Amino acid sequence: MNQTASQSVVNLLLASGVPSREEAVQLAQNMNGGSWTAQVLDSGKVDEQRFLSVIGNFFRVPVISIDPKTIDRETLSILPSRFVFQHHILPIEVKETSVVLATYDLFNSLGRQLAGQLLKKPAEWVLVPRAQLLRAMKTLYGVGAETFDEILKSKRDFEILQEGETATDISSDDPEASVVKFVNQIIREAIV
Numbered sequence: 001m002n003q004t005a006s007q008s009v010v011n012l013l014l015a016s017g018v019p020s021r022e023e024a025v026q027l028a029q030n031m032n033g034g035s036w037t038a039q040v041l042d043s044g045k046v047d048e049q050r051f052l053s054v055i056g057n058f059f060r061v062p063v064i065s066i067d068p069k070t071i072d073r074e075t076l077s078i079l080p081s082r083f084v085f086q087h088h089i090l091p092i093e094v095k096e097t098s099v100v101l102a103t104y105d106l107f108n109s110l111g112r113q114l115a116g117q118l119l120k121k122p123a124e125w126v127l128v129p130r131a132q133l134l135r136a137m138k139t140l141y142g143v144g145a146e147t148f149d150e151i152l153k154s155k156r157d158f159e160i161l162q163e164g165e166t167a168t169d170i171s172s173d174d175p176e177a178s179v180v181k182f183v184n185q186i187i188r189e190a191i192v
Helices: 003-015 021-028 036-043 048-059 081-087 109-118 130-141 145-166 175-191
Strands: 090-094 099-103 123-127
Touching: 003 021, 003 048, 021 036, 036 048, 048 123, 081 109, 081 130, 090 130, 099 109, 099 130, 109 123
Parallel strands: 099 123
Antiparallel strands: 090 099
């Protein structure tokens, strides 16, 4: 980061409530390699609302509050859910000439560039508090794809553990065995 940009970031952090210049300089460096904004918010050294307000004023981006009930399904479908969860960018409104996207992390340049490529209209950005955005995403999309994959994996692990206990001998004349044979036949036909 060049000296001027670094100084601007330090000034933003000081205006957001970081107690000292030394702490602001330390926070200005992205030491963990992840999201700089998340690192700053997780530090506990800034008031999130004040931080968003300072960033919003600096970049001329409005800071708003969102209500998930006002966002329709058609709007949500313009970005893939996996993208929304990965980059924390939520489409909240489709206008005639633009799409309004909510985020708490304006510094996520990769997410912003990808969103621009995925959309058919220019993006109009708004800032939303992180907890509010994540809660809205969870409400609107339900269980995230990553969580769903984890549930399926743990379910498979659990089934493997129980397999010895619940195995059915499908070669017997047991009525349960005939149901298993029938289901297996349907699955085979569907696959082939």
